[in-house]
Amino acid sequence: MEALLVSTGVVALAEIGDKTQLLALVLAARFRRPGPIIAGILLATLANHALAAGLGAWITQFVDPTMLRWVVGLSFVAMALWTLVPDRLDDDEAGRARRFGAFGATLVAFFLVEMGDKTQVATVALAAQFSSFVPVVAGTTLGMMIANAPIVLFGERIAAWMPVRTIQLAAAGTFLLLGALVLLGLGMDRPAG
DSSP states (O other): OHHHHHHHHHHHHHHTTOHHHHHHHHHHHHHOOHHHHHHHHHHHHHHHHHHHHHTHHHHHHHOOHHHHHHHHHHHHHHHHHHHHSOOOOOHHHHHHHHHHHHHHHHHHHHHHHHTTOHHHHHHHHHHHHHOOHHHHHHHHHHHHHHHHHHHHHHHHHHTTTSOHHHHHHHHHHHHHHHHHHHHTTSSOOOOOO
16 A cells, blocks of 8 residues: 555656646647547556556666666757647648547657656656555556646646647747756756665
């Protein structure tokens, strides 16, 4: 029970203001369908955190903190640039996007954005600390849902009056700031495991 409760609390707190909350807001504004977005977040988080928990002990032993800082920092910068790229779909791409829809786009985006994220690193450390796969994955997933589901619901409501481009610019600026802070060594604490 301790692993479940600690994992839920740690991830819910770590997720406040995180880049995946920004992604949830962007997806809610773009698709305006909270149900499929929340389902995509849930499944992406389960898959991502299951992988992280499964590899927890191994990763915490072999990843150099300096290398991790550079990878995460550059990932934030890459996300800032990607966020600024406007959507331009040709007919073939438009068909694929419609086929994936809100659920598929959320599933893929959340899974990829969570790679190397502080909540994924926290999941690795928690799994190594507690040696309890199911409670840690359940707790970290619950923490993600506690932090992100309200953002999806709130974002869906403001999408009608806030232009998507404004949300994209705010998200890109935040990603860029976070990337700079991490690269300078000011925005990344490696959890103890």
